[in-house]
Amino acid sequence: xxxxxxxxxxxxxxxxDIVNVYRDIALPMCQAFQAYHHDDYGTAVDLLYPxxxxxxxxxxxxxxxxxxxxxxxxxxxxxxxxxxxxxxxxMLRERKAQQENNPMNERLLANIAATL
Numbered sequence: 001x002x003x004x005x006x007x008x009x010x011x012x013x014x015x016x017d018i019v020n021v022y023r024d025i026a027l028p029m030c031q032a033f034q035a036y037h038h039d040d041y042g043t044a045v046d047l048l049y050p051x052x053x054x055x056x057x058x059x060x061x062x063x064x065x066x067x068x069x070x071x072x073x074x075x076x077x078x079x080x081x082x083x084x085x086x087x088x089x090x091m092l093r094e095r096k097a098q099q100e101n102n103p104m105n106e107r108l109l110a111n112i113a114a115t116l
Contacts, residue, residue, distance in 0.1 A: 025054055029068070036075055044075040045084045069095075070104075077112065088112055 014020075028047045035043035052072060055065035069091075076088035089112050096105045 021057055025051055025058055029055075029058075032075070033071075036071070041075045041079040042081045042084055045072065045079055045081075045087065048072040048075065049087065073108070077108070085112070 028051060032044040032047035035041070035047065048068070049072060052069055055068045056062065060068075073088055073091050073095075076084040076091065079085065089109075092105055092109050092112060095102065096109060099105060
């Protein structure tokens with residue numbers, strides 16, 4: 001994390017796309033992973049949710065971006081904040097509409113229906 005911070009602070013050119021992607025997307029993603037590791041699921045959600053449609057900007061495939069979205073979803077499910085749990089329900093319904101026959105979505109929707 002320090003190396004990303006150093007990189008974005010050392011480059012002064014605001015038009016540098018790589019620096020902008022690191023600062024605006026990669027750094028908050030790393031912070032979210034750290035928060036999750038420390039059981040701070042709410043912070044992970046707050047950091048990742050605004051980025052959920054921007055993951056591909058870091059150069060990942062759509063499948064890799066989906067992995068980050070699943071991570072966000074699990075963070076929301078583990079969060080103690082009700083707003084995050086409701087967000088997880090919304091995200092799951094969106095995933096179900098896009099991926100009708102996905103067993104993981106069905107299982108998670110059933111779990112969330114039982115807890116809300």
